[in-house]
Amino acid sequence: MDTLNRAVSAIGDIKEEFYAIAQKRLDNLTKPPGSLGRLEEFARRLVAITENKTPVLDKKVVFTFAGDHGVTEEGVSAYPKEVTPQMVLNFIRGGAGINVLARHAGAEVVVVDIGVDHDFGQIEGLTHLKVVRGTQNFTKGPAMTREEAVKCIETGITLANQYAKQGFKIFGTGDMGIGNTTPSSAIASVVTGLSVATVTGKGTGISDDSLRNKIKTIEKGIKVNSPDAKDGLDLLSKIGGAEIGGIAGLVLGAAANRIPVVIDGLISTAGALIAYVIEPKVKNYLFAAHNSVEIGHKAMLEKMGLQPILDFNLRLGEGTGAALAMLMIEAGLKIYTEMATFGEAGVSDEIIN
């Protein structure tokens, strides 16, 4: 628990004065005040998060955490769980959506085996930090022990600390795990207080019948485990997943290091929500990449007061939305650092009315 406790106690508040510093420069750039909308918001937030008047985003990384889920026994996913390790190998070879979009965004991809039910041996290109070989079926008891949940979170925190030391300036989160929209919707329901049906979608693309089964499965999991909505570790261990815990840890570690973190879709947001339940201040360090097709996503973002950046009907995960959103956040920073001021450009900043 030491790593977790240290991270939580290191998470500071955002100082309003940094928003004001950023705003002053933004209002002096050759454009009508506020006319670059959310790009200006991104710049203000980067200045305030980093407490740096001239932040840089030269080193970017997306962490894709992979894990399996015992609850797939209940037929909640359209794909067999063997697809999780197959996709991990695809990530390592560079052929997946996240590889393509991270390259486009100039970000590295770190693929973390935190809970895949497969023995990868000592394969290169994979970050081997397996905590469990898949979780247990949460309709029959807790998905993980509390100790395993702590270990997942601390794995994420340790990665955040390592990559902060290596000079990475912005993190993205991503996930791979057949069945992982099921624990994510379970977390969404318990933390937001909304019904399971309200926050459960079709994941990779199941039928209406399967969706009804998925909702019943989640309802059963919540009933069997009675997770405590105010205890992040209880939620994660009982109805969560290893990759969700890794993401929660990465978010806590990013906030502790004053590093902005871009959360992807449903599963990443469930991880961020676990971090938020542990320490609500993390929300100030989060950028919500996009508005997922998955219906539970929006409810979790609203709970944390986050407004998504993109709305592309994405539902792939992996960190794909996070990589795309990084490009937009970086655009906001470039506006802030590269645009000429009225004085430099000899443009009149006198407003008539």
Place this chain on the structure above:
Amino acid sequence: MDTLNRAVSAIGDIKEEFYAIAQKRLDNLTKPPGSLGRLEEFARRLVAITENKTPVLDKKVVFTFAGDHGVTEEGVSAYPKEVTPQMVLNFIRGGAGINVLARHAGAEVVVVDIGVDHDFGQIEGLTHLKVVRGTQNFTKGPAMTREEAVKCIETGITLANQYAKQGFKIFGTGDMGIGNTTPSSAIASVVTGLSVATVTGKGTGISDDSLRNKIKTIEKGIKVNSPDAKDGLDLLSKIGGAEIGGIAGLVLGAAANRIPVVIDGLISTAGALIAYVIEPKVKNYLFAAHNSVEIGHKAMLEKMGLQPILDFNLRLGEGTGAALAMLMIEAGLKIYTEMATFGEAGVSDEIIN
């Protein structure tokens, strides 16, 4: 009229078979079908527009057309019209928002003086294609003659033809012109049939009183000129502007060359709408960059059946939203061309239910 007539007659239909070709590959990539949402739509559309199974977007360019407006006499803008040439010089020096965002997107910026009320001499870095030295005040008669309107459009078409020949693969449109939300809202009102008040916003940031004056000014301009909603040249000459005409021409020329064109905010969309009135097929070649703060924008996009890509509360113009959206369109293409297929990656594509 020859250049215009040739362009219009060269604009072809989109062949459905190219959507099917693109869809087949998209469905074979290592992801659940449709899970990359609008990125997949962008890829399909690029294949269909270019009639090329493997399109590339290696050369990108944003055209920023600048012009002045006689109607600024009526006090419709927050800034004096001297800001138009000052901003043109800022573009040439690389310090404006469009320069920063086009660099970020890997696109060139072509700054076109099509109607600025200023003598730039033979200054380098500016494309000198002045048709008028500012338009006339449209509350007192037509903004331009019909001949000038044709010349503006043909200027845009000629640029499109030149840059198509140079191998540019995607165009963006942008504008600079103090007062130009006024003719744009006038065009929006006449073509959509909505009241002026419904499609008129605060531009660069005027007061409520000034907004009321702006609405009255536009209503007067429409009343004085009685533009024909079904005649693009009549609309452009009576209540338009030189940069709006240049953009209309660029859109027509892009479509004639099967080049996708990303339209920016209110002013660019007014230009695209003029092109659409002339030849409705242009809509198939358009990508709507973003959903502007300006309220008339959405009505015009709906008229053409276009769904904006970004929603960042932008209201700067210049082509800034177009540059940002290009990065997202390119992301869609990279997904299509760079992702591994199920077969290549050894990933199971068997779906259980």
